[in-house]
Amino acid sequence: MSDTGTTTTTPAAAPPGRGPGHDRDARPAGEAAAPPRAAGTRRRWVLYAPLALAGGAFLGFYALLRGLGTGSYDPRGVPSALIGRPVPDFALPPLEGAELPALGAADLRGGLAAPVLVNFWASWCVPCVVEHPMLMRLSREGVPVFGINYKDRAEDARAFLRRHGNPYARLGVDQPGRVAIDWGLYGVPETYLVDRTGVVRWRWAGPITPQILESDLRPLLRRHA
Amino acid sequence: MTTIRPRRAAILPALLLAPLLFPAAAPAAVGDPRERLADPAQEARARAIGRELRCLVCQNQSIEDSNADLARDLRLIVRERIAQGATDAEVVRYLHERYGDFVLLRPPVTAATALLWAAPALALAGGATAILLALRRRRVAPDAVVEEAAAPLTEAERARLAAIEAAAAERDRRPS
Numbered sequence: 001m002s003d004t005g006t007t008t009t010t011p012a013a014a015p016p017g018r019g020p021g022h023d024r025d026a027r028p029a030g031e032a033a034a035p036p037r038a039a040g041t042r043r044r045w046v047l048y049a050p051l052a053l054a055g056g057a058f059l060g061f062y063a064l065l066r067g068l069g070t071g072s073y074d075p076r077g078v079p080s081a082l083i084g085r086p087v088p089d090f091a092l093p094p095l096e097g098a099e100l101p102a103l104g105a106a107d108l109r110g111g112l113a114a115p116v117l118v119n120f121w122a123s124w125c126v127p128c129v130v131e132h133p134m135l136m137r138l139s140r141e142g143v144p145v146f147g148i149n150y151k152d153r154a155e156d157a158r159a160f161l162r163r164h165g166n167p168y169a170r171l172g173v174d175q176p177g178r179v180a181i182d183w184g185l186y187g188v189p190e191t192y193l194v195d196r197t198g199v200v201r202w203r204w205a206g207p208i209t210p211q212i213l214e215s216d217l218r219p220l221l222r223r224h225a
Numbered sequence: 226m227t228t229i230r231p232r233r234a235a236i237l238p239a240l241l242l243a244p245l246l247f248p249a250a251a252p253a254a255v256g257d258p259r260e261r262l263a264d265p266a267q268e269a270r271a272r273a274i275g276r277e278l279r280c281l282v283c284q285n286q287s288i289e290d291s292n293a294d295l296a297r298d299l300r301l302i303v304r305e306r307i308a309q310g311a312t313d314a315e316v317v318r319y320l321h322e323r324y325g326d327f328v329l330l331r332p333p334v335t336a337a338t339a340l341l342w343a344a345p346a347l348a349l350a351g352g353a354t355a356i357l358l359a360l361r362r363r364r365v366a367p368d369a370v371v372e373e374a375a376a377p378l379t380e381a382e383r384a385r386l387a388a389i390e391a392a393a394a395e396r397d398r399r400p401s
Contacts, residue, residue, distance in 0.1 A: 151294075181299070184323045184324050186295060186324070
């Protein structure tokens with residue numbers, strides 16, 4: 001009784017054509033020379049190709065997460081279309097009562113003594129308050145910082161500069177926000193580095209932090225000096 | 226109690242049906258009517274263009290759908306350009322020059338976006354290949370079974386089969 005049980009299971013244990021190895025053993029001896037080899041390499045390929053794919057996907061995913069962590073990759077960041085191009089045409093009025101010269105494209109084109117920062121800001125913008133000490137520091141160090149006051153009220157802008165200090169050598173007022181669109185602005189603050197020939201070299205969307213200042217901005221200022 | 230219940234039951238369907246009864250209210254929710262162009266044909270063009278342009282602030286909405294301040298400015302620019310007689314392509318180019326590929330909800334085919342555009346075709350080809358391979362394997366497998374089954378039983382197998390049949394017959398007979 002018991003041995004009949006084991007014998008009935010033997011044919012079922014080696015279903016033909018399924019599972020690696022069993023198939024090769026089940027083949028008649030005459031046929032065994034050529035085809036199993038081809039089947040073997042194909043089977044190996046079928047095994048390793050998804051593994052390689054998964055490995056590649058893992059590395060890509062890791063790089064993506066690392067970039068997100070360090071801030072070098074921002075999926076929501078809008079890359080500036082202005083990099084490597086001359087500054088757009090514009091001429092802005094000065095801020096009333098601030099006694100600062102106005103800003104226009106002519107002030108940024110041709111024969112600048114040093115690279116210039118153009119900073120879009122507003123008194124209603126909280127990150128602008130955060131980055132303001134960095135602009136003050138750059139301005140004290142002699143880096144020309146030009147400002148564009150975006151969609152703001154003159155009295156609020158003046159109060160902001162009185163309270164936090166004025167880093168701007170020139171200041172234009174873009175109340176309708178049209179010039180900002182010519183620059184490709186999508187939020188405040190945004191800061192552009194314009195080289196001595198009037199070409200935009202760098203754009204930072206968001207507040208300039210001490211880290212960004214040291215890792216990105218200072219090397220660029222040196223390179224374009 | 227019984228008078229309140231039917232009344233309350235009627236509120237929900239009424240709320241659900243309201244958007245169907247006033248379909249014009251939904252598109253008007255975004256965008257001040259004062260923004261619209263007087264010429265309905267021009268306004269329709271402006272809307273078609275706006276639906277293809279991404280709001281840079283909210284990013285997963287078109288400028289026609291977005292309430293963001295910048296989206297409103299961009300809607301106005303689109304309408305201004307159209308009123309000045311610009312073609313659709315010129316309007317799109319105006320914003321593309323300023324905001325790059327990011328502003329286009331339909332990105333152009335470049336080296337960087339080739340994989341993105343090819344992805345559906347690649348997925349389809351991959352799926353078709355997988356199905357073909359599976360079908361071919363299934364077609365091969367039954368043949369192998371038939372071949373092996375067709376081989377005549379050896380003397381030893383025949384004897385074992387007889388023993389099994391005898392045992393089964395014995396088992397069937399015993400309980401009754």
